[in-house]
Amino acid sequence: MKPLFLILSFFVPISAQIIFTEIMYDLPGTDSPNEFVEIFNSSEIDSVHLAGWTIVDRSSSDVLVDSGFGLSIPPLAYALILEGDYNFSSGAYLDIIPTETILIKVDDSSIGNGLSNSDSLFLYDSSGVLIDSLGWTDVSPDGFSLERVRLHFPNESFNWIPSLDSLGTPGVINSVYPENIDGALVESSLSLSPAIIENGGTSTIIGRVVNEGLENFEGQIQISDNLNIISTEFLEILSELDTTSFEMEIGPFGFGEHGLSVSLLITDDSNLINNIDSINLGVRYETQLFRINEFYPKPTSEEPEFIEFIYFGEDSININNWELKDSRDNTNYRFPEKMIGPNEYFIVADDSSFLTLVPDSVPYIVPIGGFPSLNNSDDNIRLLDPFGTVIDSLSYDADFGYATGISTEKIFMDSLSHLSNNWRQSSAEIGKTPGYLNAVTPFEIDGTLISGLVFNPLYPEENQPFSVMVSVLNSGILPFLGALTISHFDDDLSEMSFNSGALGDTTFVEMNLPGFTSGSHQLTIDLFLPGDDNLDDNSWVDTLKVQYRFKTVSLNEFMALPNNDQSEFVEFIVSQDLNMKDWQFSDNQKSPVPIPDRMVYENNFVVLLSDSVMLNAVNPNAHIFVYEEGFPSLNNSGDAIYIYDMTGAIIDSLIYDQTWDIASEFSTEKLRAEFESNLKSNWIIAESENGHSAGEQNSQMLKDIDGALIQSLLSHSPQFPERSDSTRINIWIKNNGVQPFSGNVFIENDDDELGESSFSTISPGDTLMLQITVPPMSSGIHFLQIFLDVLDDTYWGNDGITDTILVSFPFGALKINEFLSLRDSNYFEFVELVSDTNLNILGWGLSDISGKVMTFPNLNLNKGDYFILSGDSAFLDLMTDIDAVQISETNFPNLNNGTDGIYVLDMTGKILDSLIYDESWPIIENRSTEKFHISYPSNSSKSWGVAVNESGMTPGAKNSLAFETLPEDGSINFSPNPFSPDGDGYDDILNMEYDLPFENSTLRIEIFDMTGR
Incomplete structure (x- = not known):
């Protein structure tokens, strides 16, 4: 690999018109005398004269000399600087250099010290001003020059590349000089997203375009599939060296590999080589396009394994690069190029041993890389298209019917391969039919x-x-x-x-x-x-x-907080005969637990116990299922219970939380089995002795028909009627059952009916207020019995209530007759009352002006009976009939000496008699104040006098001042008269007898001695 090309850029005066445009620094063999430097006058109007100019490399400097062509470069013209010993008549560039090119030589045999693979050049004018400079490394092949691409672009590394032509382009436009119009697809920029799609799917092709020409252009991208244009897109105007991207959705496509051609179409584009690119799109083949039809996993020792396929496509297909796999993924058993026609078999085998068994027309393939060895017991067979799509597959085991030396054949060639019932052991005489119709072909009619x-x-x-x-x-x-x-x-x-x-x-x-x-x-x-x-x-x-109807079984009782002698349990009641097979129950986790298979019958109880601790406490007549493990634990604070039938349908359920009636050691019972289970108002804590009623009727179950009189809401008006008043009784009736009812209410007093009323229908759970008026009753306490009469009422315990009515007594029914309020320590305060009629004084009372009440005992008084009250038990010593005396040392109202009041109250609090005394009343210390006659008004001082008997009081006896009637005429008699108070025991005392027609009177008595004094 050649080293990277590096351009060294130096300062160039702005006014410079001469630029380096091409360097030939390395030729095959010896370079001398064929190295050259091409320069160009970029001025459009001025010629440039090079006299006195020098060219310098890193080692030496050379003067440019006239070689017979002059040193003046016209505008927009090239000049070549050649080595001093270059021969114009026979040099390497004799037939290349145009005749109008200015040829200049250096003043010795080499340019600088000879141009090398890594060198620099500097061009100075006659004044020593640097005009242009260039540095490079070896990037051009031998015999190819280094050319400037764009003369108007900076003298930088990206703007210099090797020439396209051998020996370069001395004196003419560089071979790498851009075309005026040249658009290009950026190399390696094409991509597909996704690169593999489903049959009938679409993809997006992505790429980039660059303007490698000098002029702006606009154009379009054209996508073709097998010469068919499938999509176009117009591009925006693109400036020199600018790039733009495109994304185009293409499709849909049929299965197979599609070689997509991408073309850049630009008017007057001078270079079409870089306008075309291509990319491959994979479209997955349809599954079941090929199907496994026969396989031979357990051959005899002399035979190869094989697999037979059938092609169901409509057009011939090349299976090149298709792949066969077993259960392993790290294999590469690929098919060579082979065309398969519609409905054609092809055989894939371990070797070619069976080739003679297969018809000549049937393709026989031994995969590149070998055949996947098929396991005898079980394995997978998979056929994959070139894109990794599983076209057909099966996982076989002994159910597929193969045996040693006998293949497994598909019954129906176009049926699904993975179903074992589509396969049978071959019935062919040789145990297999590769390339032929399977021996297990169907019956004619079946x-x-x-x-x-x-x-x-x-x-x-x-x-x-x-x-x-x-x-x-x-x-x-x-x-x-x-x-x-x-x-x-x-x-x-x-x-x-x-x-x-x-x-x-x-x-x-x-x-x-x-x-x-x-x-x-x-x-x-x-x-x-x-x-x-x-x-x-x-x-x-x-x-x-x-599926069963909702609430075919009804949750009826559950225990979430058992003690050590109890178990968590769930109870439900069955409303019809049924088999519990495949029924289940769960908590709020909804991980159902099976209920044992058992036949249960209408109204049977079924109890599900978390363990056997309380097995003996469950009614044995119930169906009891004990779960020593797996019982869904019921949470204390909240949980759920679901009952599922054999279809998985929820037949009954509830969700409880801390607001429900749940108590430790007691179950929670439903008021009625048929009530909605998920309503907390339908549940209540059990009242049975052992804390539950598992397997039997709930202790708190509501009855079918159950009317109830509500004692707590009973009232009457007026509260304390007079003897002349009728009384309205307000009676509240509640339907505690589950069926509506109507009925009657009766009121009795000592078996005498006082009133009756009927009422219309009351719905379950509703209440009704019924008002019955009873006639006036005598004074006293009356205990009324109120009865509810409802047809078929199943519970009578709440059908009767009582009402106590206190009818007040008339004023004067119990009268004040005597009292002692002023006393010393040897006497006792008391009040004597007299009954005006037969009566019982239970709950009656005596009060003074302070309001303190002394309550009377349960005592019957007959008319005229005395009843004495005192605050000191010593008072009993004065009485012969102590039954008529009530002593209360704490509650007796202390009677003030000067002023106070005495009030007699009946059991309703009504005042039946009263008086208020003061200093004007006849009150003397240690003597009682007596009423002259019981009929006299108690609150008049004229009705009272001081007791005149020897003891000074008459409690429990007739008053000393009492009289039946006043005489019509008055009389006074003295005896003896005269009398002699001389102490001789004879006529010493004067007795006075009187009958006066007054309750109170003042007598003036004059006593004279014997001299008349």
Whole structure:
């Protein structure tokens, strides 16, 4: 390789008109005297005279001398500087140099010190000014000059290249001087994306164009395929040495290798050599264009392995560079050039031993690089086109039917190669048929049912009509008219006649069938064909899977937080008889776990246990499946449960989270099995003693019909009715069951019906408020029984509630009759009450003005009975009938000495009697204040007086001041009168008897002694 060409550039005056244009520095053999330097006067008007000019290389300097042609160079003219001993009459350039060229010699026999492969030249004018300079390395072949390409371009390395002509172009335009118009495709710039495409596909061709001429041009790119123009594109105007790129989508293309020609079309282009380039596009051949028809993987020891192919294309094809592979990829078993015609066999063998067995018309190929040894047990056979496309392939094993010395033949030459049922062991006498029709050719008439019905839909719903697609292969040579029947047990469900296709064609017969019940059903398909030579493949049994309705099984209970004596479990209830074969369940990971194959029946419980810990705690009548491993663990905070039928359809599911009713050691039960499983309001924590009800009815299950009276919402108005008031009872009824109902409500008191009302239908989960008015009731506490009557109510425990109505007593039903409020430490405050009627005083009370209430016990009082209340138990010592005394040392209202009040309250809080006393009332220390008559108003001081009996009080007895009626006339009697208070025990005391028609009066009594004083 020659060293790189290097141009050394030196300072040149701007006014210089003379330039170097060509150097001949190396010729074959000796260079002398044939070295030359060509210079050019670039001025268009001025001649340049070279007298006194010198040329210098790196070693010496030479003066330019007149050799008989003068030293003046006309405008736009060339001059040659030759060695001093060059012979004009016989020199190497005698027939090359034009006559008008100015020939100049140097003043000795060599230019400088002789031009070398790596040298420099400098041209000076007579004043010693450097006019031009040039440096180079050896880039030109011997005998070829170094030429300047463009005279108007800088004197740089890219602008100097070797001449195209031997001996160069002295005195004339350089051989490398550009054409005026010269467009070129940039060398090696063409590419395809992609370089290999599918049949019928397109690609993009990419390239670059350069203007190698002197003038601007515009043109177009033309792409041809086998001389057919397939695409053109116009280019923008391109200036000198500028480049532009193009991208053109081309196609579509048929399979094979396409040599694409790219042409640059430019008007008046002087150089067409660089206007054309080409590139190859690969288009993959169609798969199955060749098909494997026979192979021989297990020959006898004397025989070669072989593979037979059939070509199914319409035009002859060259298989050059096609490749055969086995299971290995690092092989290179390629075919030589060989033309294969339509429908033609060709044999590829390990060697030529079988050549005599093959007809002369059948191509026989031994691949370049050898034959892939086929394994006896199993291997792959692959045919690849030149672009690596697998055209046909198979992976064989013992199912393909080969044996030692016997080939495997395809039954149908145009069938798919990879299906083992398309192949049979050769039945030929010699065990093989290379180049001939396979011995396992079909029967003349032979219809074959292809296994596997295609159901539409794949899994019909229950009772949904559906269709099946039956595939019938014509395995025989002749087409036929046949009939199909589909039966279920002995019932024919559908029959259809059809016409077959040609040999190897599959006919798809769609048949409509009625709906089936959910589950798996065996269908028998029979093919009836007159004259069928092979009945072995005329019948087939397939399984129809009809998906179950959603909630055919219903999730009913699950346990996510068991204790050590419990297991995680899932329970569901079956709504119809079914077989659990191929059923599954999962958690939210949806990795289904099989449910064991078992027949279950309507309303059966099925319990899936995570282990056997609580096996004995499950009702043995249930279907119990224990998973010692593989049970999908139920997360504590949230998870999901899915039940799948044999079709994979979700039959029931739920997704729970931390908001659901889930508790440790207790299962979560559904209120009703038929309720929606994924609604948390339909689930509740179990109430059974062992924390679950696995395998049996849920402890919290809602009844079919269950009406309930809601005790907590019961109310009545008014709250405390008077004896004359009717009472409105507000009764709330809830439907706790799953069916709507209507009914009646009854109200009773001591078996006496007080009211009744009917109500219209209440939907499940709804409530209804019913208002019943009961008539006035007597004063006291009344316990009303309220009953709900609903037809077929399955739970009576919530059909009755009670209401307690307190009917207030009339004012004066219990009256204040005596009280002691002013006392010393030897006496006790008390209040005496008297009943005006028979009554029970439970819940009644006594209060003073402070509001402090002393509550009465459960005590029955008859009319006229006394009832005494005190705050000191010592008071009982004064009483003979202690049953009528209520003592409360903490709650008795302390009676103030000066002013206070006394209030008697019935059980409703109603004031039945009251008084407010002050200093004006008849109140004396240690003596009670008594009412003159029980009927007198308690709050009038005139109704009261100070007790006059010896003890100063009469609790529990008739008041000392009491009277039945006031006398109409008054009288006063004294006895004895006169009396003698002298202490002799005789008439010492004066007794006064009076009857006064007043409750209170003041008597003036005058007592005189014996002298009248």
